[in-house]
Amino acid sequence: MPGIADIALAGAPIAGGALLGMAAGNFKGPDVQGLIVKDMDLLARIPEDQVQRRAELQRIIDMRVDDLIAAVHKNRQLRQLAASYEGNWRDIVVFVCAVLFTLVWWNVDHGRTNWLVMFIVLIVLSILSGVYAARGILRGVRTFLHSRHRAAHGQ
Template sequence: MPGLAEFALAGAPIAGGALLGLAAGNLKAPDVREAIAKDMDLLERIPAEQAHRRAELQRVIDMRIDSLIAAADKNRELRELALSYQGNWRDIVVFICAILFTIIWWNVEHSRANWLLMFIVLIVLTVLAGIYAGRGALRAAATYLARRRAPQN
């Protein structure tokens, strides 16, 4: 069944990208709050006469709490940045690169097993990149026209 093997080989780059995307979505960071709760429970169990150990464990707990607060602040900043994104020149660069990759792939030998599948994927990606680039260009033009029409004080 060489036809089935060629079909599997043709879809390998796309399947690999999809699996990587799924894996990236399922990765979870360690639960820092649970670790802090366990450390505080351990701190209560350490006898009072072991003051040095209690002080060191309290220092570790304080460091974890400080890092949790810093992470929350950083997360808020990243969320604000992501929500304020309006599209810019990078979308246009990605669109141009997608067009160039599609043209290059057109010139690859068409008898390759994965040629058609990859060409279709490149066309879809080029269209998506074009939509994002066009949307950013329209927003930039609208902002420019609105500033131009606004009365100057």
């Protein structure tokens, strides 16, 4: 039976991947609105006689406002795409692969220090991917039955 230190050391790559995923999810881009406010403040401080500098800074502010508007539209499109996702065959493939890899991992030497940690991660992955696959299958069946019902009633 491996010791706690062996299990912790074996779980380091999995924990590192989880931390990387959390860090990627919390990544924030630059505060474009704050930059626009600072640029507008700077524009107000530039003397009126420096026409070229004021025009160039105004052009930069306009570009940032355009970028902000484009980002809002892109974000809305991505949210609509994510909300409309109904699952597909890839969810089933991920589920089958997770289950198969769990079965393969079961046959690996149980004395390895990372065996238990990896096996638990594979079980969790199999369950989660199974939920997504089942959800996609149920939506597909529901859509099929709904379309048959409409066809039967001439709609």
